[in-house]
Amino acid sequence: VRSETLAKRFYRTIGARGLQDITLAEKTRADVRLAKSLVTGGKRILDLGCGYGRIAIPLARGGPQITGIDIAQELIAAAKRAARQAKVRVRFDVGSMLKLPYRDGSFDRVICLWSSFSHLLNRRDQLTAIDEMHRVLAPGGVAYIEVVNAGTAALKRRLERAGLGPDKRLSRFAVGSGEITIYNHDRNSLQSVVERSDFKRFRVGLKNAFGHRRLTAWLCREQP
Ligand SMILES: C[S@@+](CC[C@H](N)C(=O)[O-])C[C@H]1O[C@@H](n2cnc3c(N)ncnc32)[C@H](O)[C@@H]1O
Numbered sequence: 001v002r003s004e005t006l007a008k009r010f011y012r013t014i015g016a017r018g019l020q021d022i023t024l025a026e027k028t029r030a031d032v033r034l035a036k037s038l039v040t041g042g043k044r045i046l047d048l049g050c051g052y053g054r055i056a057i058p059l060a061r062g063g064p065q066i067t068g069i070d071i072a073q074e075l076i077a078a079a080k081r082a083a084r085q086a087k088v089r090v091r092f093d094v095g096s097m098l099k100l101p102y103r104d105g106s107f108d109r110v111i112c113l114w115s116s117f118s119h120l121l122n123r124r125d126q127l128t129a130i131d132e133m134h135r136v137l138a139p140g141g142v143a144y145i146e147v148v149n150a151g152t153a154a155l156k157r158r159l160e161r162a163g164l165g166p167d168k169r170l171s172r173f174a175v176g177s178g179e180i181t182i183y184n185h186d187r188n189s190l191q192s193v194v195e196r197s198d199f200k201r202f203r204v205g206l207k208n209a210f211g212h213r214r215l216t217a218w219l220c221r222e223q224p
Pocket of ligand 1 (some may be wrong): 003004054071096120
């Protein structure tokens with residue numbers, strides 16, 4: 001089954017309300033703070049897998065030009081409604097991070113937060129998405145990915161026991177009324193995907209975020 005099919009199915013089932021229900025307000029405040037620091041110095045920002053606009057809308061209040069894209073139509077509809085209510089201008093598009101509908105070099109920053117990238121269930125899709133980030137970034141632009149860290153002893157043990165897929169990296173679990181499937185990277189495995197991408201400058205690391213160690217990739221499109 002394709003990554004996109006499962007993600008769409010899951011978010012159609014839980015809807016924007018279901019996603020809001022599993023989001024803590026403190027997490028959103030922390031993520032918006034992180035996003036603000038990430039987009040500093042950039043004018044054109046792309047929020048990849050933006051969901052219902054949880055981060056894109058508060059970010060737009062600070063002045064930069066924000067575009068949010070998400071594969072789930074229902075979430076983009078909710079994001080558009082929320083932006084109208086908040087009276088902020090954000091462009092929201094339905095689309096996939098595997099084939100971005102934007103010209104080369106259109107953005108200064110790309111953010112892909114709260115495990116949107118984990119919905120890409122194989123390394124081929126992950127590499128495609130990273131190369132798409134590279135393509136849409138202007139020279140000197142930066143992309144940032146943030147996902148669950150599967151390098152912890154507990155998660156490693158769980159994947160060893162119950163991981164799915166050829167390399168036991170997939171986990172499937174119930175969230176609300178839906179069933180989600182995600183890919184679990186550790187530092188080395190994410191590093192090995194990024195190394196094969198078009199980015200030449202990057203850093204894969206761990207970051208304390210809201211009581212967890214999260215896995216991050218900082219990717220910079222080189223200047224010509
Ligand atoms: C856990 S939500 C996070 C949403 C948002 N980044 C946030 O922090 O609130 C993951 C999002 O990734 C989106 N997504 C999954 N696969 C995608 C793809 N191939 N292209 C674009 N968005 C995708 C989902 O529809 C969902 O909105």
